[in-house]
Amino acid sequence: MLKQTYQTTLSPYSDLYDLLIPANHILRRFNELVDFSFVYEELESKYCLNDGRNAYDPIKLFKYLMLKAMFPASDVDLVARSKTDMAYKYFLGLAPEDEVIDPSLLTKFRRQRLKDSNLLDLLLNKTVQLAIEKEILKSKGIIVDATHTASRYNKKSAVELLRAHSKKVRKAIYTFKPEAKQFMPEKNKKNDYQAEKDYVKTLLKTIEKHPEWSVTPAVTESINQLKETVEDCQEYEVYSHDTSAKVGHKTAETEFFGYKTHLTITEERIIAAASVTGGDVGDGPYLKELIEKSRANGIDVKEIIGDTAYSGKANLLFTAEEKIKLYSKLNPVISNGTRDPEDEWDYNKDAGMYVCPNGHLAIRKAVQGKKNQAKNQRVVFYFDIKKCQSCPLKEVCYKEGAKSKTYSVTIKSQAHSDQQTFQETEEFKERYRSRYMIEGKNSELKNRHGYDVSWSKDIDGMMLQGASTLFVTNLKRIVKLMDEKAEEK
Secondary structure, rough: OOOHHHHOOOOOOOOHHHHOOOOOOOHHHHHHHOOOOOOHHHHHOOOOOOOOOOOOOOHHHHEEEHHHHHHHOOOOOOOOOOHHHHHHHHOOOOOOOOOOOHHHHHHHHHHHHHOOHHEEEEEHHHHHHHHHHHHOOOEEEEEEEEEEEOOOOOOOOOOHHHHHHHHEEEEHHHHHHHHHHOOOOOOOOOOOOHHHHHHHHHHHHHOOOHHHHHOHHHHHHHHHHHHHHHHHHHHHHOOOOOOEEEEEEEOOEEEEEEEEEEEEOOOOOOOOEEEEEEEEOOOHHHHHHHHHHHHHHOOOOOOEEEHHHOHHHHHHHHHHHHEEEEEOOOOOOOOOOOOHHHHHOEOOOOOEEOOOOOOOOOOEEEOOOOOOOOOOOEEEEEEEEHHHOOOOOOHHHHOOOOEEEEEEEEOOOOHHHHHHOOOOOHHHHHHHHHHHHHHHHHHHHHHHOOOOOOOOOOOHHHHHHHHHHHHHHHHHHHHHHHHHHHOOO
């Protein structure tokens, strides 16, 4: 077995950890709380066990990713800190005098060992089961929402990426060494990848000749980010953008380029389930999947709290069938009426518009019909006809020669009528107030753990980032709940 190839490092200096790292240090608590042997079991098939020298311990590499999620930094800066930070070394299972890895090993670990692994679901299951075991998770309700993560590459070409990062380096240097301007190479003005790459190489060589410029963390970190960008561009050559990231909408006027992480949390604020998608998909269609994942992780889902994105007809019918109370305020335009499921389009609740199968957002909407009449009103969504005429999917939904393209929905169905009655009750209003919890969780992920920007270039990298970040976030919460429980005794 994989774990048999590794041995614990013994050192005469290990007592330093007891002297320097407090008993309540979060990394010490993580080591005490989690049995990381599951990493061996999960990755055993990714290693050759009978040929060549032993690979670097995958638990240590996995813990590096946890540190990256816990304390956001580039791979280079993360490894650099692990050389001198005793808490890092203790958490990694290293002796104080041990050498650390080369940062490139983390890249190989992510791309080769963790590729195709179902790490996101696995880690969430581990933490939820741990919370149940510690008797700190007892709620039968989940709160659901989606959070946005911008692509690291932000729809920029390789030239734009290099130019942006080199500018950041120069700015960081000039802040402390204004006189450095006279030594800098002439900037590339051509929109040419090779020319920009040559300029960056010259810039880095110039900086190496002046070590006095790199005395502050702000400068060294920006240089490391530039070097990582150069490596990415070299690997993918004319790498232009993140091919997995998609354009999504925060409002009708504002958009983002990146991903969505669809989340459920318990009322104890433990993340119960998650799914990572491109930024262009709607929130509502993922409710069923999130319920199933939450149940698989050990949550007895009896009620769901979510915003208007989850009050679509399909979700109302599904939760009613499953005898789950859905505390989601009704947005009438979400209903697809009698339309066949395969013909239903996604509704973007942030923009208040429907999105066509090719990801284009409606440009306006209008209500047809009169209120309080026997016939239901309909909302008609209008799309940019020029985009429809050149769309690769036009045969599906566009009639050649048409002067407009619309998508209509019935404002009300019986399921929505029942939900409307329910949302006027005091019970609904009281439970719906709990929705703020998931907004706070989203803020924590972004502001404390760097989840506002992706680590890498594709959906696999985003899922790995999600797995690492949600794992450490849950462990932090479990530690806090355990401490609160102990204080109550």
